[in-house]
Structures are given as C-alpha cells and as structure tokens.
Amino acid sequence: MAEIRKAEGIGDWFDQRLATKKLTKVLMTEYWIPKNINFLWAMGVVLVVLFTILIISGIFLLMYYKPDVKLAFDSVNYTIMQEVEYGWLWRHMHGVAASAIFLVIYIHMFTGIYYGSYKKGREMIWLTGMALFGMFSAEAFSGYMLPWGQMSYWAAQVITNLFGGIPVIGDALVIWIRGDFAVADPTLTRFFMLHVLLLPLVIIVLIVVHFYSLRIPHVNNQESEDIDFDKESDKYLAGNKKESKVVPFWPVFLSKDFFVSGAFLVFYFYLTFYHFDFAMDPINFEPANPMKTPAHIYPEWYFLWSYEVLRGFFFDVGPMAAMDIGLAAFGFANVIFMVFPFLDRDPNVAPAHRRPKFKIWFWLLLIDMIVLTVYGKLPPMGINTYIGFVAAVSFILLFVALPFITKCDAKHTGGVK
Numbered sequence: 305m306a307e308i309r310k311a312e313g314i315g316d317w318f319d320q321r322l323a324t325k326k327l328t329k330v331l332m333t334e335y336w337i338p339k340n341i342n343f344l345w346a347m348g349v350v351l352v353v354l355f356t357i358l359i360i361s362g363i364f365l366l367m368y369y370k371p372d373v374k375l376a377f378d379s380v381n382y383t384i385m386q387e388v389e390y391g392w393l394w395r396h397m398h399g400v401a402a403s404a405i406f407l408v409i410y411i412h413m414f415t416g417i418y419y420g421s422y423k424k425g426r427e428m429i430w431l432t433g434m435a436l437f438g439m440f441s442a443e444a445f446s447g448y449m450l451p452w453g454q455m456s457y458w459a460a461q462v463i464t465n466l467f468g469g470i471p472v473i474g475d476a477l478v479i480w481i482r483g484d485f486a487v488a489d490p491t492l493t494r495f496f497m498l499h500v501l502l503l504p505l506v507i508i509v510l511i512v513v514h515f516y517s518l519r520i521p522h523v524n525n526q527e528s529e530d531i532d533f534d535k536e537s538d539k540y541l542a543g544n545k546k547e548s549k550v551v552p553f554w555p556v557f558l559s560k561d562f563f564v565s566g567a568f569l570v571f572y573f574y575l576t577f578y579h580f581d582f583a584m585d586p587i588n589f590e591p592a593n594p595m596k597t598p599a600h601i602y603p604e605w606y607f608l609w610s611y612e613v614l615r616g617f618f619f620d621v622g623p624m625a626a627m628d629i630g631l632a633a634f635g636f637a638n639v640i641f642m643v644f645p646f647l648d649r650d651p652n653v654a655p656a657h658r659r660p661k662f663k664i665w666f667w668l669l670l671i672d673m674i675v676l677t678v679y680g681k682l683p684p685m686g687i688n689t690y691i692g693f694v695a696a697v698s699f700i701l702l703f704v705a706l707p708f709i710t711k712c713d714a715k716h717t718g719g720v721k
C-alpha cells in the first residue's frame with residue numbers, strides 16, 4: 305500500500321485514499337473536446353439536466369401517488385393537484401420535462417445524423433443512445449399510465465394489444481405483459497414498478513455507458529475533422545491555447561453547456577408555468593372507464609410519427625392484411641434507427657453539407673417525420689388517410705434508399721477506402 309502521509313487539507317486526504325486528482329484529470333480537466341462545435345453539442349448536457357429534474361420532481365410526486373386503480377386518479381388529480389402545497393408545481397414540472405426531453409432527444413439524434421457522429425468508431429455511442437431512446441420511450445409510456453385517466457387506460461390497452469401481432473407467442477405475451485386478461489390493477493402496479501425503479505436504474509447505467517463510449521473516439525466536430533487529440537492537448541497544456549484545436553471538458557466546454565442549459569431552462573419554466581397544458585391531454589382528466597372508448601385514441605406527440613407509420617397502412621386493404629402490414633411497418637420504424645450506422649455505406653465521416661445526396665435525404669426524412677407527427681394526431685378520415693399512407697411509405701422508401709445514396713456520396717467525402 306502506498307505510504308499515507310499527513311494530509312495537507314481535506315482534498316489531499318481524499319486524494320491519498322481515492323486518487324481524486326487523477327480522476328478529476330481523466331474525467332474533467334484533461335478530457336478533451338474539439339473547439340469547433342456549436343450549441344447543438346450542448347444538448348447532451350441539457351438532457352442530463354432534464355433527467356435530473358424528472359428524478360427530483362418524481363421523488364416528490366411519489367410521496368403522495370397511490371398505485372391502485374381505485375385510488376390512483378384521485379391521488380394525482382385531487383391530492384397532488386389540490387391538497388398538497390405546490391403539488392401542482394411538481395406535477396407540471398414532471399409532465400413538461402417528460403415532453404421536453406423528447407424534443408431535445410430528437411434534436412440530439414438529428415445532430416448526430418447530420419454530422420455523421422454515429423460512424424467509424426462512434427457506433428457504440430449511437431447504439432447506447434438508441435438504447436436510451438428505447439428506455440425513455442418505455443419510461444414515458446409507463447408514466448402516462450399512472451394517473452389512470454381515460455387516455456392512460458386506452459393507450460395501455462392499444463399498445464399492449466400490439467404485442468398480440470407477434471406470431472405464435474403474441475396472445476400469451478399480451479397477458480404476460482398485462483398480468484391479467486385485460487388492462488387492470490396488476491398492469492398498473494407493474495408499470496408503476498417499471499416507471500419508478502427498474503427503468504430509471506437502467507437509464508442511469510446506460511447514460512454512464514453512453515459517456516464512456518465517447519472516451520476513445522472523442523466527440524465529433526462541425527467539419528468532422530479527424531483531430532489528433534494527443535498533439536492538440538499537448539499544445540493546450542504547453543500554454544498554446546489559441547492554436548490548439550481542443551479545450552478541456554471542465555471548465556471550458558461545460559461553461560458553454562451551462563449557458564445553453566440556462567437558456568433552455570428559461571424556456572422550460574416558461575412552458576411549466578404558462579403552457580403546461582401542452583403536455584397534458586384533456587381526455588386524461590376523466591377517470592379510466594373500460595366501458596367507454598374515447599372517440600379518438602392517440603399517443604403523446606413524440607410517438608405520433610411511428611404511430612402514423614402503423615396507421616398509414618390501415619388503408620384500403622382487407623382489415624387483416626392491413627393490420628399485419630401496419631404492424632410490420634411499425635416494427636420497421638422502431639428498429640431502423642438502431643441500425644443507422646450500418647445502413648450508411650460511406651466510410652468517411654463528413655457533415656451533411658459535404659454530402660450532396662445525403663443532405664437532401666436528411667431534410668426529406670425530417671420533413672416526412674414532421675408530416676407523420678402532424679397527421680398522427682388528426683382523425684384517420686378522408687384526405688388524412690391518403691397523406692398518412694404516402695408519408696408512411698416515403699419513410700420506408702427513404703431508409704431503403706439510404707445505403708445506395710450514401711455509397712454514391714462517398715466520392716465527395718474522400719472515396720471508398
């Protein structure tokens with residue numbers, strides 16, 4: 305064991321036992337980030353801030369929430385909203401953060417797609433990011449059930465039903481997930497457990513792995529320049545801060561992130577105090593009633609694009625065939641982003657503005673997903689059905705075309721090696 309000398313202060317005492325100085329260097333003051341990045345690279349830290357808000361507000365809500373089909377609705381809408389002091393504030397903060405986190409996740413994902421941050425050594429960052437997306441989706445879905453309003457009940461009914469489409473095991477799987485033949489008390493208690501315990505734990509582990517997978521390939525930059533981090537960090541440490549292409553994570557990079565997070569929090573609290581209703585469906589202020597189906601069932605805005613891919617195919621084909629095609633398309637929409645790094649056949653890392661065909665593809669995908677989101681909320685009637693169908697087919701075709709388009713672009717980004 306290394307010799308323990310008389311400590312020169314509390315910091316030194318901890319350093320002798322936990323090597324805190326070395327740890328701070330590795331994680332903070334000598335963890336290098338490229339200079340050439342814009343505010344979009346702050347979204348990762350904004351996500352951490354939002355996740356922290358969700359945990360803190362969730363802990364306060366948990367003190368009064370009751371996971372029982374007879375008590376859940378009142379514990380939220382009466383106890384928390386009216387009896388508990390500032391209960392409304394914690395609920396609005398939780399609901400708005402849950403919605404806002406998806407907005408930021410989509411911005412973060414599309415930044416990665418635009419700048420090619422999922423390629424060549426960065427695949428693990430992308431894969432852990434997509435695992436986080438999947439876990440956040442499950443977290444949002446399970447949380448939506450907890451107030452046990454009409455939309456909680458019917459969304460749970462529709463979504464759990466989808467698993468019935470899986471061949472052979474489908475029907476048994478639906479019962480296993482629900483814990484009962486229909487969505488009922490055992491369904492609520494197990495989704496409660498997932499929401500407050502298992503999924504947050506998995507998310508925390510995944511966030512750590514997501515950060516760790518940035519360690520070797522380093523953060524990408526606006527021009528996707530291949531930076532020699534050892535050389536550039538030596539320059540920085542030697543005092544040539546201006547010439548160096550990198551800055552330390554702490555305090556330089558994080559100070560910019562804190563500024564962007566601060567600006568985002570102004571927007572977030574504005575929504576929390578003045579427009580919290582966008583994150584709360586009015587139909588969910590009616591208690592769950594298994595005997596009364598709402599006229600129009602739809603998920604929260606962040607799931608609408610994949611929901612519309614499913615619904616887009618419930619069109620003009622015999623009902624059974626439509627169901628199968630719709631489910632297959634829905635499955636496709638949910639896994640295709642996972643395999644994104646392997647669909648891109650251009651071996652070079654470059655931002656979309658240096659990849660002529662990919663740039664068009666990128667904007668078409670974004671527009672298509674916005675159209676799917678808008679039409680996912682509208683009732684499937686008349687012209688809406690046709691637009692939904694065209695947007696759903698376009699989504700699939702765009703991904704079928706991706707390997708060919710990216711291969712063609714390779715000649716602009718440095719050729720196929």
Ligand code: HEM
Nearest residue numbers: 345347348349351352413416421430433434436437523524
């Ligand atoms: C919701 C939880 C998430 C958190 C807390 C998180 C956090 C971060 C942080 C702090 C960074 C480094 C700085 C930055 O580029 O912003 C980062 C990078 C990255 N994340 Fe995430 N992320 C999350 C979800 C996702 C998702 C859903 C994806 C998409 C698949 C993703 C893909 C990436 C990529 C590709 C990078 C590398 C960016 C680059 O090198 O330029 N992340 N993430």
